[in-house]
Amino acid sequence: MRAIAYFKQNDIHFSSDLPEPRIGADDEVLIDVSWCGVCGTDLHEYLDGPIFMPKDGETNPLSGKQLPQPLGHEFSGVVAEVGPKVTKVKVGDHVVVEASLGCLDTHRWPKTRLSCTQDKPCGACRKGFTNCCEHNGFTGLGVVGGAFAEKVVAGERHCIKVSPDLPLDVAALVEPLSVSWHALRSAGFQKGMTACILGAGPIGLTTIAALKGAGAKKIVVSELAQIRRDFAQSIGAEVFDPTAHGTNAAEVLKKMSGDDDGFDFAFDCSGVKATFDMGLAFTTFHGVCVNVAIWGHKPVDYYPMLVTCKEKILTGSIGYTTLDFESVVNALQNGDIPLDDCKKLISGKYTLEDGWEKGFMQLMHHKDKCIKILLTPNNHGELKSAK
Ligand SMILES: NC(=O)c1ccc[n+]([C@@H]2O[C@H](COP(=O)([O-])OP(=O)(O)OC[C@H]3O[C@@H](n4cnc5c(N)ncnc54)[C@H](O)[C@@H]3O)[C@@H](O)[C@H]2O)c1
Ligand SMILES: [Zn+2]
Ligand SMILES: [Zn+2]
Incomplete structure (x- = not known):
C-alpha cells in the first residue's frame, strides 16, 4: 500500500x-x-x-x-x-x-x-x-x-x-473543527455571547468557524502575524494586533467586545504567557478563559485574585468526542458553519x-x-x- x-x-x-x-x-x-x-x-x-x-x-x-x-x-x-x-x-x-x-x-x-x-x-x-x-x-x-x-x-x-453532498475535502476539516467545537461546548459557550481568540493558526481559525456556527455575537482575533490577521478577517473575524498599543493592549481589546466590561470568552490558541495574561485581562466578570493550546512543561504564574474578584472561570479543553464530530458535521450540512x-x-x-x-x-x-x-x-x- x-x-x-x-x-x-x-x-x-x-x-x-x-x-x-x-x-x-x-x-x-x-x-x-x-x-x-x-x-x-x-x-x-x-x-x-x-x-x-x-x-x-x-x-x-x-x-x-x-x-x-x-x-x-x-x-x-x-x-x-x-x-x-x-x-x-x-x-x-x-x-x-x-x-x-x-x-x-x-x-x-x-x-x-x-x-x-x-x-x-x-x-x-x-x-x-x-x-x-x-x-x-x-x-x-x-x-x-x-x-x-x-x-x-x-x-x-x-x-x-x-452526506454525499458535503465535499470530501471540506469533510477532512471536521477533525480540527471538532477541537474548536469541543472547546466551545465543554466551556459552555452560548449563542449571542462575545469571544476573543488569541492566535490565528489553524486552530484559532477553526475556532472562528466554530464560533460562527455557534451563533457568536462578536468574534475578535488577536494575532501577531499580519498575514494571519488578514486571513482571519477574510473569514469574518475582527482583528487586533497585540503589539500596536503597548501596555494598553488589553484595554483596547476589551473595548472591542462592545461591552465596557470585556468579552464573555477568551480562547487561547497560542499558549504563551502573554496570551494567558491577556485573556484574564480582557474577559468580563464571570467570563471564561479557555486554554486550548498545548504547553510545554514550564509552568506559568498568575495572580489568582484576578480570577477570584470577578468570579472568572479558567478552564481548558482537550481533543473531542464523537458528539463534537456529529455537531460539526450537522453545522456544515445545515450551513451554520x-x-x-x-x-x-x-x-x-x-x-x-x-x-x-x-x-x-x-x-x-x-x-x-x-x-x-x-x-x-x-x-x-x-x-x-x-x-
Ligand atoms: N486542545 C487540543 O485538543 C488541541 C488540539 C490541536 C492543537 N492544539 C494546540 O492549539 C495550539 C494552536 O495550534 P495551531 O496549529 O493553530 O498553532 P500555530 O502555532 O500555527 O498558531 C499559534 C498562533 O499564535 C500566534 N501568537 C503567538 N504569540 C501570540 C501573542 N502573544 N498574541 C497573539 N497571537 C500570538 C502565532 O503568531 C500563531 O499564528 C497549539 O498549542 C496546539 O498544540 C490543541
Ligand atoms: Zn491534528
Ligand atoms: Zn479510558
Whole structure:
C-alpha cells in the first residue's frame, strides 16, 4: 500500500510497499481514504518526536503495534468494507473518523498491554469523557496506522457518516473543527455571547468557524502575524494586533467586545504567557478563559485574585468526542458553519507521492503562508497548489 509513514526518529517518508490494514475485530470498518490534512502535531513528531509514536523497537501500549505506521488523523473517506457486527455505516457511505482511541477500543487488539477494557474502562471513559481517557491515543499517531495512506481501519463507534453532498475535502476539516467545537461546548459557550481568540493558526481559525456556527455575537482575533490577521478577517473575524498599543493592549481589546466590561470568552490558541495574561485581562466578570493550546512543561504564574474578584472561570479543553464530530458535521450540512470559509482554509491539495515535499516541508518552512494542506492517495477530486 502507498503511504507516508513514520519509520523512526527523523524519518518520515513515502513508501509504496506498506502492509494494507485489514478488518480484525467484528466492529471495525475499512475506509478508502479521500483526503487527510497535515497537522502541526505531525510536524512535531518529525521535528521533536517520537512523542505519540512508539520509540524504535517498542510497541504502543494500547494496540501492541510497532513502527512503521502511516501518519494522518484529520481525514475523510468512503467505506470499503465492514465487519460482521457493524450497523452504523455501510459500504459506499462517506465518513469522517473521530481519531481518539482509549480503553473502549482495547477489544480490537489482542496484544494490548492495558488492564482497562471495554467492560471495565477508566473513570473518564466510564463517565463519557472519552477525550480525557487515562490511556488516550490517536489513529495516525502511534496506536494504529493513519490516513496518509490508501486505506485505514477504524472502529465503528468512531465513524461519523457525512452526506454525499458535503465535499470530501471540506469533510477532512471536521477533525480540527471538532477541537474548536469541543472547546466551545465543554466551556459552555452560548449563542449571542462575545469571544476573543488569541492566535490565528489553524486552530484559532477553526475556532472562528466554530464560533460562527455557534451563533457568536462578536468574534475578535488577536494575532501577531499580519498575514494571519488578514486571513482571519477574510473569514469574518475582527482583528487586533497585540503589539500596536503597548501596555494598553488589553484595554483596547476589551473595548472591542462592545461591552465596557470585556468579552464573555477568551480562547487561547497560542499558549504563551502573554496570551494567558491577556485573556484574564480582557474577559468580563464571570467570563471564561479557555486554554486550548498545548504547553510545554514550564509552568506559568498568575495572580489568582484576578480570577477570584470577578468570579472568572479558567478552564481548558482537550481533543473531542464523537458528539463534537456529529455537531460539526450537522453545522456544515445545515450551513451554520459556512463551507466557503472552510474552503479558504485549504491552502493546497496534493497526492501522497508529493506530500512530503509539498505538504510537510511546505508547512515546516512557510507556516505563515499555508493553513491546511490536504493529501490524497487516490486523486479523489481536484488538486490545488499553494500560492
Ligand atoms: N486542545 C487540543 O485538543 C488541541 C488540539 C490541536 C492543537 N492544539 C494546540 O492549539 C495550539 C494552536 O495550534 P495551531 O496549529 O493553530 O498553532 P500555530 O502555532 O500555527 O498558531 C499559534 C498562533 O499564535 C500566534 N501568537 C503567538 N504569540 C501570540 C501573542 N502573544 N498574541 C497573539 N497571537 C500570538 C502565532 O503568531 C500563531 O499564528 C497549539 O498549542 C496546539 O498544540 C490543541
Ligand atoms: Zn491534528
Ligand atoms: Zn479510558
